Amino acid sequence: MTPSYNKVHNRFKLNGIHFSFEDLKEVAYSFIKEGELFEQEIGAFLSDWIDHNDFILVKTSGSTGEPKTITLQKQAMVNSAIATGDFFKLVPGDSALLCLPATYIAGKMMLVRAIVLGLEIESVEPTTNPVFNTEKQYDFCAMIPAQAEKAMQKLNNIKTLIVGGAQVSSRLKEQFQKVTTNVYETYGMTETITHIAVKQINGKATSYFTTLPNIVISQNIKECLVIDAPQLTVGQIITNDVVKFHSKTTFEWLGRVDNVINSGGVKLFPEQIEAKLQSKMGSRFFISSEADPTFGEVAIMIIEADTDTLNPNVFSDLNAIETPKQVYAISAFAETTSGKVNRTETLKSLKK
Incomplete structure (x- = not known):
């Protein structure tokens, strides 16, 4: 049975404390009124998550065009969280680290994954060099490349790290070979509710992305990736990314067609x-x-x-x-x- 967006997993914890769906209203209010800026952003998202609407409004980053505000269905965000949990074998009680701002989809989805999958998530200020508890082991975390590079000496405290938001340089990939963390580069966008495909870039590294469950990919006449993700979005998403297919579920990203x-x-x-x-x-x-x-x-x-x-x-x-x-x-x-x-x-x- 698929979890609903208006339910909270009984193993979910935020900064060491379990909250029910009803409790989140008070948590959101407290963060907004008394928290630091990044906590206010978390509070604003939690407030949106528990309101009477079945959707939220999300800002795109503007990396592939003008920034815009789009509508995402909350149940689709739940489905995305489940797909990520299935792919990375996350289980209730696993620990997670939130070091991305909750203003954008990547940070929002770390919170949704915790709420839906029953993760124990810890939030820290989303700086370029995030400061987190190096006495603790985290099962799952998401970072942008700049954060991962700055935090390289501390990454062994993280079991699985997903890196996205910008292209991962060859220099950074070389550095990842020295850590025990399983590091994955992600492919996705706000419209697909973060990643729809990932590739490991250290350890058992590959040159191509593998799609998550329930994602169907194809190409158009320009050799650009076309995404069918009925559990995430209505209709096809036609990207401007030129790709080379290796199988029905794997592809290599070559670049932007407009570049x-x-x-x-x-x-x-x-x-x-x-x-x-x-x-x-x-x-x-x-x-x-x-x-x-x-x-x-x-x-x-x-x-x-x-x-x-x-x-x-x-x-x-x-x-x-x-x-x-x-x-x-x-x-x-x-x-x-x-x-x-x-x-x-x-x-x-x-x-x-």
Whole structure:
């Protein structure tokens, strides 16, 4: 029998205390009135979760377009929590760490998983370098890559870590090989209620994502991923992500179709070039394109710096067509509301 969104598992605990569904109203009020900013955000979500509506409003991060507010069904969020629990074999009484803000879907879903699956969740301030109890072992946690990198020395206290919200660099993947934590990169978006697929990036690492239960994937004519997730959303979700299938349930992410560079008939995926360069760059950067009379388009690099001077060895792992033909420096990148690089707006400032 599938749990309902208006029920709380009898093993659920928040910061060491069990609360019933009715208790959450008082907890939410207390957090909102007396808590720190991150606790106020938790309180606001809990208040939304227990109200009379069967849906909540969620802000998207704006990483793939303009930030917007969308409606998610609470029962669909419950279904997402169950799928995650099944995949990672989470059981009632397992411990979880919440170090993401409850303003976005990733933080909200950590709370929903705890409420639905009966996890004992501990909340800490969602800083870039989260401070948590290193005398304690946590069964499950979600972080963005920047947090995982800062917390690397403490990750052995976490049994299973999911990392999402931004691409995981090759340098960070190398660091993950040194920890005992089972680390998974996630694929998903707010519209799919966080991840619909994951891949392990240390230990038994793979190059492709595996879908969670009850997810059906296909491709459209542009080779972009199409997601059918009837328990999460109504209708298909057509993404802008170009993928390569390995089976009916596994795929390799190649890059965003709107970022693809057609250089002399060869498709270049900026994200793949960036992965090769990540360990050699000391500042933020991204790969884009500009018009070229011979090749149609060529790759260029934009760096967040005061000078465009780079060591030529930076490009030693790239072939001739991948190598940026120009490097442009911008003192400060434009960012989305969630702190990610806004490529479109940054490029606009380059053209001014």
